[in-house]
Amino acid sequence: MKKLIAGNWKMNGSLAANEALLGALAQGLAVKPACEVAVCVPAPYLAQVQALKSAKPALSAIDLGAQDVSAQASGAYTGEVSAAMLKELGCRYAIVGHSERRQYHGESDALVADKARAALASGITPIVCVGETLAEREAGHTEEVVKRQLAAVIHANGHCISEIVVAYEPVWAIGTGKTASPEEAQAVHTVLRAQLKAATDQSARVKILYGGSMNAANAATLLAQPDIDGGLIGGASLKAADFLTIIAAAQ
Numbered sequence: 523m524k525k526l527i528a529g530n531w532k533m534n535g536s537l538a539a540n541e542a543l544l545g546a547l548a549q550g551l552a553v554k555p556a557c558e559v560a561v562c563v564p565a566p567y568l569a570q571v572q573a574l575k576s577a578k579p580a581l582s583a584i585d586l587g588a589q590d591v592s593a594q595a596s597g598a599y600t601g602e603v604s605a606a607m608l609k610e611l612g613c614r615y616a617i618v619g620h621s622e623r624r625q626y627h628g629e630s631d632a633l634v635a636d637k638a639r640a641a642l643a644s645g646i647t648p649i650v651c652v653g654e655t656l657a658e659r660e661a662g663h664t665e666e667v668v669k670r671q672l673a674a675v676i677h678a679n680g681h682c683i684s685e686i687v688v689a690y691e692p693v694w695a696i697g698t699g700k701t702a703s704p705e706e707a708q709a710v711h712t713v714l715r716a717q718l719k720a721a722t723d724q725s726a727r728v729k730i731l732y733g734g735s736m737n738a739a740n741a742a743t744l745l746a747q748p749d750i751d752g753g754l755i756g757g758a759s760l761k762a763a764d765f766l767t768i769i770a771a772a773q
């Protein structure tokens with residue numbers, strides 16, 4: 523399977539900075555990459571990035587993604603953005619259940635599962651994030667936590683489960699500069715792979731990304747692990763040279 527390198531810009535960027543970043547990425551992607559590439563950008567910039575993609579042929583190698591999606595289809599949900607709206611703007615992906623949303627917005631496993639279902643219903647691939655906190659890891663609960671988080675999404679999405687992407691993002695490695703070692707990450711990916719295999723005979727189609735301070739220096743060793751099918755990249759996706767190095771490592 524082709525690896526997927528997805529940038530998560532988080533709440534960063536401006537019209538000018540996005541144009542500069544995508545201009546630099548277009549130069550670096552003049553030769554089509556061997557992996558799949560996506561950028562998950564703040565909602566107000568989706569249309570801008572889509573327009574830049576139309577204007578620069580090299581950017582056709584990059585798929586567009588959102589960082590969140592509403593679990594609701596439409597209606598009185600102030601501030602929410604529906605999956606149908608994201609689809610209309612050209613999104614292929616939407617991140618759901620990023621730990622920053624679980625932590626700062628109180629998103630439960632059930633809500634994340636509903637968001638994944640709403641995305642799938644509109645033809646958007648949810649990038650479902652799972653991961654344990656430092657306290658949970660230290661208490662020996664890593665496996666239990668990630669399995670519980672993924673089980674909620676499996677339960678709510680039935681046979682569509684083969685259409686999702688999973689991202690393992692240990693919370694203690696997000697924005698801290700700490701990374702899971704390749705062996706630590708692989709161990710969790712093995713657990714997730716087995717869980718997916720038990721849920722669907724199409725599990726081989728499901729990419730399991732590693733996220734949590736993947737950067738230009740550690741990407742190659744992480745991506746060399748047998749069950750790491752790509753990366754969800756935070757800060758390093760904002761620097762064209764670093765993001766291109768990670769893309770090159772995902773061959």
Ligand code: 3PY
Pocket residue numbers: 530620691695696697698733734735736754755756757
């Ligand atoms: C990080 O690398 O910090 C991320 O949270 C990616 O989603």
